[in-house]
């Protein structure tokens with residue numbers, strides 16, 4: 001079999017897969033619809049302000065390191081990462097503030113100062129448990145290609161996960177260690193990243209809190225989009241033929257296997273194998289023959305969505321840290337509202353101010369504010385988002401001002417809102433950028449497979465397939481997709497890919 005691969009989409013999943021495939025010796029063409037790489041990890045530029053459009057919390061940079069190392073390079077020569085301390089500034093409805101610090105020791109000191117010495121000891125035991133959970137899960141659940149659910153049934157690994165509480169609900173697991181309600185919130189809200197309420201999510205997802213609040217939050221000079229640009233440049237250096245501004249219209253099949261990719265302008269790229277990075281349900285719907293779609297895909301439960309308001313400001317936001325999380329009074333009600341398809345009545349929200357770390361993202365003296373409000377997705381609600389968008393800008397400005405960041409409406413030079421309707425227009429199923437929820441039946445061996453079952457030579461990468469959503473997971477998905485593709489091509493993975 002040959003080695004001509006077309007990767008569709010230069011999101012972080014597509015870029016990671018393309019780099020790995022090229023390093024392993026495949027002939028790789030990467031076709032990206034937009035004029036820049038990165039997909040959700042994109043960039044918006046307005047009036048001298050540079051906005052990251054998607055991820056702001058960058059964790060697990062070792063996964064990026066691994067990609068550069070495979071190509072015989074050092075990440076540090078391309079990306080300048082700073083570990084943020086505090087990683088988050090958390091503000092609670094009673095006015096109290098906790099900082100998630102940049103190391104376990106510093107965090108234990110913060111907990112001792114704010115919540116007392118006994119809670120600090122409990123925090124240390126909790127941090128050790130999260131680390132153990134992460135280590136037990138990584139090989140079994142995250143960095144693994146599954147051919148069947150039976151692949152999970154390695155008795156020793158499963159027994160260890162059960163012992164560590166991975167299959168208990170997240171909330172009681174966390175509460176069995178921590179007593180201070182503020183810490184409980186700080187170490188459970190990440191369930192939302194996986195598309196669930198912490199009352200519903202399994203303990204396995206406490207590992208997101210590990211990646212987030214224990215293993216460190218990083219920021220690249222130039223913003224998170226620098227990662228996308230860096231990987232696109234790396235792809236070029238290892239021989240990937242990256243074509244921007246090239247929208248793919250269909251995967252051509254013959255005898256139930258992919259043989260070529262056709263673009264919107266009628267160009268045809270013949271190939272032995274195609275790797276698809278667009279959101280998985282949309283890739284099935286728009287690019288593959290209808291009969292290729294597995295029955296489960298249209299029935300997936302999708303994660304909640306979000307509204308983002310990008311604010312370009314002519315002055316700093318008073319007292320802001322790089323990442324700020326504002327918790328509502330009634331924690332459970334926020335999740336209940338979102339999952340019931342309503343706007344949060346008493347909202348929890350995030351504010352990222354990247355100019356705290358890299359002032360060059362705004363004109364001199366200015367600031368960038370990235371406000372994110374968790375919301376229902378389009379399946380779960382009947383909200384008119386195009387009408388709601390402008391209201392969300394005004395609401396964001398008011399919330400920021402009420403939270404003490406200054407007169408935000410007066411400071412606003414640029415305001416851009418992105419709603420679930422916009423995420424849908426960008427090609428994301430159910431109008432959510434957070435993919436299929438990580439319920440038990442949509443995780444690990446049960447997540448939509450990264451090999452199309454009914455059409456040959458089609459592999460998926462990105463947040464809709466294994467292992468899941470978020471920058472670290474999609475980088476791993478690129479590794480798993482490359483391993484699948486190379487196996488189908490009868491080739492060996494390079495370096496650490498398996």
Ligand SMILES: Cc1cc2nc3c(=O)[nH]c(=O)nc-3n(C[C@H](O)[C@H](O)[C@H](O)COP(=O)(O)OP(=O)(O)OC[C@H]3O[C@@H](n4cnc5c(N)ncnc54)[C@H](O)[C@@H]3O)c2cc1C
Nearest residue numbers: 009011012013033039040055056057248433462463470471
């Ligand atoms: C607002 C927001 C906040 C987030 N916050 C975080 C965070 O703090 N931390 C974190 O880890 N993760 C975060 N995430 C999630 C993270 O960004 C995503 O999980 C990840 O970037 C998805 O990568 P991907 O490769 O799966 O898909 P994408 O980035 O969507 O890539 C798919 C690519 O395919 C291209 N494409 C689609 N259709 C076609 C076609 N027909 N032809 C050619 N190209 C096509 C698209 O243009 C795109 O470039 C956030 C996401 C958003 C949107």
